[in-house]
Amino acid sequence: MILTVTPNPSLDRTYEVPSLDRGEVVRATGERVDPGGKGVNVSRAVTAAGQRTVAVLPLGGAPGALVADLLDAQGIEVAPVPITGPTRSNIALAEADGVLTKINAPGPELSPAERELLLETVRRQSPGADWIACCGSLPRGLAPSWYADLVARAHAAGVRIALDTSGPALLRALRERPDVVKPNAEELAEAVGRPLATLGDAVKAAEELRELGARSVLASLGADGQLLVDDAGTWFGTARVDTVRSNVGAGDSSLAGFLVAGGTGPGALASAVAHGAAAVQLPGSVMPTPGDLDPAAVTVTANVPVNLVLKEPAS
Numbered sequence: 001m002i003l004t005v006t007p008n009p010s011l012d013r014t015y016e017v018p019s020l021d022r023g024e025v026v027r028a029t030g031e032r033v034d035p036g037g038k039g040v041n042v043s044r045a046v047t048a049a050g051q052r053t054v055a056v057l058p059l060g061g062a063p064g065a066l067v068a069d070l071l072d073a074q075g076i077e078v079a080p081v082p083i084t085g086p087t088r089s090n091i092a093l094a095e096a097d098g099v100l101t102k103i104n105a106p107g108p109e110l111s112p113a114e115r116e117l118l119l120e121t122v123r124r125q126s127p128g129a130d131w132i133a134c135c136g137s138l139p140r141g142l143a144p145s146w147y148a149d150l151v152a153r154a155h156a157a158g159v160r161i162a163l164d165t166s167g168p169a170l171l172r173a174l175r176e177r178p179d180v181v182k183p184n185a186e187e188l189a190e191a192v193g194r195p196l197a198t199l200g201d202a203v204k205a206a207e208e209l210r211e212l213g214a215r216s217v218l219a220s221l222g223a224d225g226q227l228l229v230d231d232a233g234t235w236f237g238t239a240r241v242d243t244v245r246s247n248v249g250a251g252d253s254s255l256a257g258f259l260v261a262g263g264t265g266p267g268a269l270a271s272a273v274a275h276g277a278a279a280v281q282l283p284g285s286v287m288p289t290p291g292d293l294d295p296a297a298v299t300v301t302a303n304v305p306v307n308l309v310l311k312e313p314a315s
């Protein structure tokens, strides 16, 4: 079972617009609403892959009730933490030329009692979990050390933990030796404090996160592919993608693909790459089912082309 923890979930609203004209009334040509937040998406992808998952998340107000209904309709098992503040709504503006602008709200502030209940719910759901995936930004009221504390608690309970967050929350958690961290290129560059221009730069940055404590690093580099750096070595995975429709949630789909395939080694990296590639070819944050995956389009190699200049460099 894969337990996910999303301390700051969202109601994701996507508006399709012909183009974004600042200062004008922009008429949307289409809209969709998805239950969101990185851990929520991991649970949706794990469910789509046919494995068991439980999603722990605070839910409040009318948007929270809608997130709960949408997850219920998708057959996702939820361990909700009722809170007073309303769950945030995040907006994505998808232009016809494929450019996507995302506006993420800060989310509600959790009271001390709500913080306690969130931790208690994670503790109650942990027995029997193969992995805990902790994902996304922290809402106001949770200290940057919150994920670090969760990693320590998971390890004390003998459960492996995967972490997808950024900034001080990521750096602080590294000291507790998370089993997997999954930065994207921007998050990796931010963590090491220098830009990434080549694949070799990304490998060095991932190695640095391991020196800081991460046991393995799964770095999603957008159109450039994915890197896995762990005790056993370094692998690079890419996939052929015909048409990119939406990259919202593609990193979450990748992490789910990695965990459902065991969460370690090149086979799990191939699954991560297949899940990420399938997700970008689906609309909004729709998560791929096994029928959407194309393992034949995936290549994983231990001969990492370190001189490769990234198509999507990160600063």
Ligand SMILES: O=P(O)(O)OC[C@@]1(O)O[C@H](CO)[C@@H](O)[C@@H]1O
Pocket (backbone or CB within 6 Å): 008, 010, 012, 035, 036, 037, 038, 041, 090, 104, 135, 136, 137, 138, 248, 249, 250, 251, 252, 285
């Ligand atoms: O603000 P955070 O927590 O960093 O990210 C939240 C979010 O952008 O992540 C998901 C895509 O990965 C979306 O469902 C959601 O809106």
